[in-house]
Amino acid sequence: MKSVITLAIESSCDETSVAVIRDGRQVMSNIISTQMDEHKKFGGVVPEVASRRHIENIQGVVQESLDEAGVTFGDIDIVGVTYGAGLVGALLVGLSTAKAISFALGVPLVGVNHIEGHICANFIAHEELEPPFACLVVSGGHTHMVEVRGYGDYNVLGMTRDDAAGEAFDKLARAIGLGYPGGSKIDRAAKLGDRNAIDFPRAYLEKGSYDFSFSGLKSAALNYLNSKKMKKEDISIEDVSASYQEAIVDVLAERSIRACLEKGYKTLAIAGGVAANSRLRERLEGDAKVHGINVKYPPIELCTDNAAMIGCAAYYDYIGGKVSSLDLNAVPGLRI
Ligand code: KG4
Ligand code: ZN
Numbered sequence: 001m002k003s004v005i006t007l008a009i010e011s012s013c014d015e016t017s018v019a020v021i022r023d024g025r026q027v028m029s030n031i032i033s034t035q036m037d038e039h040k041k042f043g044g045v046v047p048e049v050a051s052r053r054h055i056e057n058i059q060g061v062v063q064e065s066l067d068e069a070g071v072t073f074g075d076i077d078i079v080g081v082t083y084g085a086g087l088v089g090a091l092l093v094g095l096s097t098a099k100a101i102s103f104a105l106g107v108p109l110v111g112v113n114h115i116e117g118h119i120c121a122n123f124i125a126h127e128e129l130e131p132p133f134a135c136l137v138v139s140g141g142h143t144h145m146v147e148v149r150g151y152g153d154y155n156v157l158g159m160t161r162d163d164a165a166g167e168a169f170d171k172l173a174r175a176i177g178l179g180y181p182g183g184s185k186i187d188r189a190a191k192l193g194d195r196n197a198i199d200f201p202r203a204y205l206e207k208g209s210y211d212f213s214f215s216g217l218k219s220a221a222l223n224y225l226n227s228k229k230m231k232k233e234d235i236s237i238e239d240v241s242a243s244y245q246e247a248i249v250d251v252l253a254e255r256s257i258r259a260c261l262e263k264g265y266k267t268l269a270i271a272g273g274v275a276a277n278s279r280l281r282e283r284l285e286g287d288a289k290v291h292g293i294n295v296k297y298p299p300i301e302l303c304t305d306n307a308a309m310i311g312c313a314a315y316y317d318y319i320g321g322k323v324s325s326l327d328l329n330a331v332p333g334l335r336i
Pocket of ligand 2: 114118139140272273304305
């Protein structure tokens with residue numbers, strides 16, 4: 001059978017990324033142009049700035065991706081693109097580019113859900129991985145416990161009711177002066193701290209729930225920091241980071257292991273930027289081993305936003321018969 005070459009575009013937040021993927025799992029190129037330094041000075045992503053940078057970058061990143069893959073536009077069979085969830089202005093840049101390429105080449109356009117993309121990063125990283133499995137999706141904008149029943153067939157067991165796990169990391173990082181983006185900095189500081197130093201709350205919610213809530217933890221941390229400042233007492237960035245991270249990891253691990261046990265999955269995948277967290281990986285591997293569950297996660301460059309994962313999701317949607325029309329619009333609050 002002839003292989004399918006996908007050109008994939010991701011621009012939902014602050015990375016302009018374009019990838020070329022063969023048959024869904026073989027990455028021929030995955031160019032990621034990050035705007036992180038630009039947004040750092042504002043302490044977070046500024047939507048208007050993100051859209052403008054995407055416009056400036058996108059054409060160059062498309063060309064670089066084709067060049068690195070050693071292909072031309074004529075080799076492309078389908079165009080995959082993130083159409084939600086994300087920042088509307090940022091999404092529209094990738095979407096308009098993808099539509100133009102699809103129209104000019106006369107090849108199918110496949111709109112991809114960003115969260116679905118994060119899950120699919122695991123298919124690229126693990127050749128042997130096949131559904132069904134349970135997947136914890138933890139990023140800056142999303143925290144979902146998902147059953148992956150088949151390619152493109154998902155059942156959401158629970159999601160965050162307020163902040164996403166990555167957002168919780170980023171908010172603490174800002175409060176203790178570690179800057180943006182905070183997750184990896186907290187991860188690093190936590191390695192030198194005592195995770196039992198401060199007893200931060202864990203929101204397990206009602207019995208049996210797979211939902212998450214991190215806003216109480218954030219408030220508890222801010223109250224702790226304020227009271228220390230008022231009393232003019234020293235704050236250990238390392239201890240606060242380690243204790244706060246542990247409170248997040250405890251809840252993520254409980255939900256993930258319970259999903260596997262209650263729903264009968266032997267494989268647990270993790271996805272999204274927070275899946276790069278070293279303590280989360282360590283905890284899940286330890287807890288899963290006790291129950292004979294396999295844990296899979298992508299390498300760090302496939303955990304955070306990238307177009308390769310979007311290309312993988314687009315391929316499976318395409319072979320499953322899902323293509324989009326050229327009037328596809330950006331959907332900022334898209335769900336799976
Ligand atoms: O998936 P992603 O690149 O973007 C979204 O779709 O949101 O995730 C970015 C998030 C940020 O909140 C960042 O702080 C977090 O992932 N993150 C981490 C780590 N590396 C990135 N959080 C905890 N530990 C890390 N090592
Ligand atoms: Zn993401």
